[in-house]
Amino acid sequence: xxxxxxxxxxxxxxxxxxxxxxxxxxxxxxxxxxxxxxxxxxxxxxxxxxxxxxxxxxxxxxxxxxxxxxxxxxxxxxxxxxxxxxxxxxxxxxxxxxxxxxxxxxxxxxxxxxxxxxxxxxxxxxxxxxxxxxxxxxxxxxxxxxxxxxxxxxxxxxxxxxxxxxxxxxxxxxxxxxxxxxxxxxxxxxxxxxxxxxxxxxxxxxxxxxxxxxxxxxxxxxxxxxxxxxxxxxxxxxxxxxxxxxxxxxxxxxxxxxxxxxxxxxxxxxxxxxxxxxxxxxxxxxxxxxxxxxxxxxxxxxxxxxxxxxxxxxxxxxxxxxxxxxxxxxxxxxxxxx
Amino acid sequence: xxxxxxxxxxxxxxxxxxxxxxxxxxxxxxxxxxxxxxxxxxxxxxxxxxxxxxxxxxxxxxxxxxxxxxxxxxxxxxxxxxxxxxxxxxxxxxxxxxxxxxxxxxxxxxxxxxxxxxxxxxxxxxxxxxxxxxxxxxxxxxxxxxxxxxxxxxxxxxxxxxxxxxxxxxxxxxxxxxxxxxxxxxxxxxxxxxxxxxxxxxxxxxxxxxxxxxxxxxxxxxxxxxxxxxxxxxxxxxxxxxxxxxxxxxxxxxxxxxxxxxxxxxxxxxxxxxxxxxxxxxxxxxxxxxxxxxxxxxxxxxxxxxxxxxxxxxxxxxxxxxxxxxxxxxxxxxxxxxxxxxxxxxxxxxxxxxxxxxxxxxxxxxxxxxxxx
Numbered sequence: 001x002x003x004x005x006x007x008x009x010x011x012x013x014x015x016x017x018x019x020x021x022x023x024x025x026x027x028x029x030x031x032x033x034x035x036x037x038x039x040x041x042x043x044x045x046x047x048x049x050x051x052x053x054x055x056x057x058x059x060x061x062x063x064x065x066x067x068x069x070x071x072x073x074x075x076x077x078x079x080x081x082x083x084x085x086x087x088x089x090x091x092x093x094x095x096x097x098x099x100x101x102x103x104x105x106x107x108x109x110x111x112x113x114x115x116x117x118x119x120x121x122x123x124x125x126x127x128x129x130x131x132x133x134x135x136x137x138x139x140x141x142x143x144x145x146x147x148x149x150x151x152x153x154x155x156x157x158x159x160x161x162x163x164x165x166x167x168x169x170x171x172x173x174x175x176x177x178x179x180x181x182x183x184x185x186x187x188x189x190x191x192x193x194x195x196x197x198x199x200x201x202x203x204x205x206x207x208x209x210x211x212x213x214x215x216x217x218x219x220x221x222x223x224x225x226x227x228x229x230x231x232x233x234x235x236x237x238x239x240x241x242x243x244x245x246x247x248x249x250x251x252x253x254x255x256x257x258x259x260x261x262x263x264x265x266x267x268x269x270x271x272x273x274x275x276x277x278x279x280x281x282x283x284x285x286x287x288x289x290x291x292x293x294x295x296x297x298x299x300x301x302x303x304x305x306x307x308x309x310x311x312x313x314x315x316x317x318x319x320x321x322x323x324x325x326x327x328x329x330x331x332x333x334x335x336x337x338x
Numbered sequence: 339x340x341x342x343x344x345x346x347x348x349x350x351x352x353x354x355x356x357x358x359x360x361x362x363x364x365x366x367x368x369x370x371x372x373x374x375x376x377x378x379x380x381x382x383x384x385x386x387x388x389x390x391x392x393x394x395x396x397x398x399x400x401x402x403x404x405x406x407x408x409x410x411x412x413x414x415x416x417x418x419x420x421x422x423x424x425x426x427x428x429x430x431x432x433x434x435x436x437x438x439x440x441x442x443x444x445x446x447x448x449x450x451x452x453x454x455x456x457x458x459x460x461x462x463x464x465x466x467x468x469x470x471x472x473x474x475x476x477x478x479x480x481x482x483x484x485x486x487x488x489x490x491x492x493x494x495x496x497x498x499x500x501x502x503x504x505x506x507x508x509x510x511x512x513x514x515x516x517x518x519x520x521x522x523x524x525x526x527x528x529x530x531x532x533x534x535x536x537x538x539x540x541x542x543x544x545x546x547x548x549x550x551x552x553x554x555x556x557x558x559x560x561x562x563x564x565x566x567x568x569x570x571x572x573x574x575x576x577x578x579x580x581x582x583x584x585x586x587x588x589x590x591x592x593x594x595x596x597x598x599x600x601x602x603x604x605x606x607x608x609x610x611x612x613x614x615x616x617x618x619x620x621x622x623x624x625x626x627x628x629x630x631x632x633x634x635x636x637x638x639x640x641x642x643x644x645x646x647x648x649x650x651x652x653x654x655x656x657x658x659x660x661x662x663x664x665x666x667x668x669x670x671x672x673x674x675x676x677x678x679x680x681x682x683x684x685x686x687x688x689x690x691x692x693x694x695x696x697x698x699x700x701x702x703x704x705x706x707x708x709x710x711x
Contacts, residue, residue, distance in 0.1 A: 143527060144501075144502055144503070144527075144528075144539075145527045145528055145530070145531055145535075148531060148535040148538055148539060149531070149535055151538070152534045152535050152537075152538055157547060157549050158549065158551065158552075160538060160541060160542075160547045160548075161538050161539060161541070161542040162541055162542045162545065162546065162547050162548045162552070162573065163547070163548060163549055163551070163552040164552075165572060165574070166501045166502070166542070166572050166573075167500070167501065167503075167571050167572060168500070168501075168503040169501075169502050169503020169504070169527070170503065250621070297419065297421060299421065305534070307534065307537065307538075308533075308534065308537060308624075310541075310546075310547070311537045311540065311541055311546070311620050311624065312620070312621065
């Protein structure tokens with residue numbers, strides 16, 4: 001059993017121990033509504049604002065005087081966010097807080113010579129995310145399966161297993177990579193904690209900042225512009241069929257599911273396959289209807305991801321593909337209205 | 339398959355199943371698996387549950403399937419439709435097939451059968467009799483196909499044990515019954531991987547997607563010391579062995595690589611991929627709902643059995659998996675390729691009436707290059 005200090009709670013305020021600590025200290029929501037605590041409400045609001053701009057809220061960890069206010073600002077931020085009930089703000093906040101915790105986890109991991117310091121970050125990863133991290137030589141190692149379950153979420157090539165040192169069932173990682181790997185789970189965990197919080201009513205002194213959050217959220221609506229160009233994988237598939245060459249089943253599935261997701265009908269798509277060496281109109285229509293979900297069990301199939309297409313040798317990446325993870329995103333440009 | 343051929347093959351399969359119950363067992367965790375089967379000239383029956391060996395043997399006797407399958411996946415409700423099965427995990431399976439190895443020998447042992455007039459031609463894009471373009475490729479694998487496939491299996495086993503830490507006892511190698519091998523990994527750590535995760539694992543094995551940085555080369559500055567060493571483990575070590583061959587060549591070849599620069603190295607990696615990556619079929623590994631040929635059952639593409647290879651090096655599929663009986667059968671063979679079964683050479687035959695052991699007759703009929711007389 002690890003004894004957590006107040007500094008640990010400042011670093012990782014989402015841990016269950018925070019609640020115990022605040023209860024022991026006698027804090028409650030009613031009391032925090034007193035005007036004397038207004039600066040903490042402001043601090044909490046500031047913490048949310050920082051998060052929404054994509055930055056990471058920095059705590060003065062060494063400042064012993066303000067430890068309680070650091071912890072409280074996290075808790076009050078959650079109260080404000082819950083009261084405003086705006087999913088995009090909660091999402092941005094939990095991601096930013098995850099990245100903040102990530103920094104501390106990394107810092108703690110780097111103290112690996114000091115085994116007691118290493119205990120907490122390893123325990124957090126084991127208890128919260130069921131990842132057993134061990135040290136080996138200068139690095140950290142996790143099992144191949146634990147690695148794959150997380151790393152496939154990343155689209156940068158360096159996260160592919162082939163670009164990792166893999167030995168005896170373990171993947172070698174730096175402290176930074178270890179914590180980066182669990183960012184999404186950390187984010188999900190903090191998010192779920194926020195979702196689980198139940199706030200019956202909030203103190204009057206919080207109300208102003210809650211309505212400010214609604215104004216803040218308005219900044220984040222997005223405009224999406226769409227180009228009509230097909231991605232290179234789809235163009236390639238159409239060209240292959242045009243030439244009367246054989247397109248593998250997986251390529252046909254990709255083409256059909258892509259065009260269906262772009263709103264084309266099976267009637268519009270079926271003629272594309274006419275040149276295929278084994279073309280059979282009845283079979284083509286049956287399969288298209290199946291992919292569209294209008295026959296069979298009614299499951300509508302979505303276009304395979306870029307990763308999957310790469311594995312199937314159906315990807316013909318060009319620079320414009322950068323940042324997309326599925327062909328259907330090709331040509332979409334997001335501009336934040338901020 | 340022609341009805342007259344079906345009768346012979348069906349009877350041979352039934353006899354095999356009756357005589358070889360000892361080879362055909364339900365796999366472990368039976369009640370969590372999905373079973374399926376096909377009959378000659380009939381569709382697939384899937385989503386079946388089988389309780390035990392007795393029930394399986396009863397199915398073999400009553401249905402006489404051309405092919406029997408079982409899922410690598412474990413489900414709560416294996417006999418419900420896919421979306422309701424409740425997937426719990428699946429053994430990791432790799433498929434190595436001679437036809438995917440791009441072997442030089444292949445052209446010497448394939449022929450084409452016209453789907454319109456059944457004529458058999460050695461090669462071509464049109465039928466020499468009716469001119470149809472609907473030709474089906476028939477492959478009669480040779481010894482080289484099998485030895486090259488075995489080499490791939492051996493390289494796969496090295497990665498599985500050394501890189502992935504899978505114990506030898508957790509790996510089973512099977513001859514697929516036709517042109518390749520199935521490698522099963524029964525290890526709880528890997529059972530819960532989903533399709534995407536298995537795809538990345540497959541890419542690792544195939545040497546797909548490696549970037550020069552992994553091997554110590556980047557766009558900014560490079561040094562020979564960052565290049566891999568032959569003593570390293572994993573892909574770095576394997577690539578080092580490939581590039582340098584020996585330690586003494588390291589300095590010279592290292593210099594060549596560094597002077598070529600990043601993009602040259604990147605292109606080289608792409609060139610090496612087919613040579614050093616293990617040629618598994620990624621689609622098979624990625625598929626977590628697939629049903630695989632049941633161990634001990636016959637493959638309707640050949641009449642050979644899917645059996646475990648206990649001693650891979652000395653395993654000879656054309657003898658060890660050829661388990662039908664040797665009663666003489668008269669057939670008309672139209673087989674432009676010669677092949678060996680049980681150390682006896684057969685063919686080539688040009689529409690010849692011949693008398694051969696049943697296993698050879700079934701082999702040719704299953705391949706589509708002979709008919710019962």
